[in-house]
Amino acid sequence: MTNRDSHNDVEDAVRECFLSQVSFRPLSGPDSDRPLTVTYTSIRPSSGSLDDLNNDTLPYLALPEQESDTPGGSGRLALVAVEGRDGRMAEAITALLDPAVVGIGLMHVTWLPPTITSPLEKRGLDNPEPADLLAYQGAREALVDTSTALRRAGFEVSTHLREDRDPAGPLAEAIQQQRPDLFVLGLGRHGAGIGRRVLEEASIPVLYVRAR
Numbered sequence: 001m002t003n004r005d006s007h008n009d010v011e012d013a014v015r016e017c018f019l020s021q022v023s024f025r026p027l028s029g030p031d032s033d034r035p036l037t038v039t040y041t042s043i044r045p046s047s048g049s050l051d052d053l054n055n056d057t058l059p060y061l062a063l064p065e066q067e068s069d070t071p072g073g074s075g076r077l078a079l080v081a082v083e084g085r086d087g088r089m090a091e092a093i094t095a096l097l098d099p100a101v102v103g104i105g106l107m108h109v110t111w112l113p114p115t116i117t118s119p120l121e122k123r124g125l126d127n128p129e130p131a132d133l134l135a136y137q138g139a140r141e142a143l144v145d146t147s148t149a150l151r152r153a154g155f156e157v158s159t160h161l162r163e164d165r166d167p168a169g170p171l172a173e174a175i176q177q178q179r180p181d182l183f184v185l186g187l188g189r190h191g192a193g194i195g196r197r198v199l200e201e202a203s204i205p206v207l208y209v210r211a212r
Contacts (some may be wrong), residue, residue, distance in 0.1 A: 013181050014205050017076045017102040055210050062206045076102040079180040083188045084138015090149035092209035099154035107160040108142040109167035123163040168197040175202045186211025
């Protein structure tokens with residue numbers, strides 16, 4: 001990996017995930033009149049640079065100070081943290097990412113009250129059936145509805161359910177295991193803080209989108 005500074009461009013492995021009509025502008029650069037423009041900057045996770053994020057600043061790409069250490073190849077992967085209220089997540093992804101290049105891994109992290117016994121032996125399930133999600137509020141909307149819309153748009157999608165009160169742990173673990181090129185999230189419960197913690201634990205670009 002090599003050091004990155006704020007003047008370097010978005011690396012090819014990340015740029016290839018996006019549709020060709022999407023443009024990129026550095027945070028300190030001039031405003032763009034193109035409708036599909038992603039603002040990006042290189043940040044230190046502890047710098048507080050993400051504290052002012054809001055829907056008006058999205059889509060926003062936070063780049064780690066070092067280039068991400070992801071495997072080469074023609075297939076790209078975006079890991080997406082999705083919540084039940086993220087009804088516009090599929091719309092945001094479809095507007096920005098290229099289904100011919102990038103596959104989508106949808107992950108929903110939730111929990112059950114301690115009075116309810118988890119139906120999952122290992123606190124997680126990959127590619128769950130709708131019936132597997134009945135006990136989890138918002139899980140069907142997050143995984144089934146979003147994956148259906150993305151598949152209709154041409155994306156290959158895998159879905160993942162994890163149980164944890166702290167979403168950052170399972171998300172960082174999934175990034176270490178799957179080594180995606182891009183991590184995508186909205187500004188709900190996952191929010192800027194979760195993205196910052198992921199940047200601290202994994203050298204991966206984090207794309208914030210308008211998901212609600």
